[in-house]
Amino acid sequence: MSASHDHADSHGSVKSYLVGFVLSVILTAIPFWMVMSGSFSKSAATLGIFLFAVVQIVVHLKYFLHLNFTTTEGKVNSFSFLFTAFVIVLLVGLSIWIITTADALMLR
Structure with a gap:
């Protein structure tokens, strides 16, 4: 119990x-x-x-x-979340950069 x-x-x-x-x-x-x-x-x-x-x-x-950094499980969960957020920011940010660059090059 x-x-x-x-x-x-x-x-x-x-x-x-x-x-x-x-x-x-x-x-x-x-x-x-x-x-x-x-x-x-x-x-x-x-x-x-x-x-x-x-x-x-x-x-x-x-x-x-x-999510916290006080326990071992909390540290693992927090770092997993931070890594996932980092990958998403990279994916979205680089996609916007590629699309914007391709658009600029097509206008020339």
């Missing part, structure tokens, strides 16, 4: 999900306010949105996907 309880704890608790949800709502509301208030320049709002998006990604990884 305790083994199933330990398994449930490794996947998060209601408290951790609520903390993640509240942080996600706050990290969504702040950039929304930045844009809707109109008190920030376009470049400042863009930078703010980008920064809050990165923080929100970290919150989602920690509170919803439970």
Whole structure:
């Protein structure tokens, strides 16, 4: 019985999900306010949105996907996720670069 309880704890608790949800709502509301208030320049709002998006990604990884570097299993899962994200960024980025270069060469 305790083994199933330990398994449930490794996947998060209601408290951790609520903390993640509240942080996600706050990290969504702040950039929304930045844009809707109109008190920030376009470049400042863009930078703010980008920064809050990165923080929100970290919150989602920690509170919803439970990726951490404190345990051996967590390190393996985190590095697997980071490698997968790196491959996807390379695939998408290089594809855009190839398509853009091919388009530019065809216009000559």
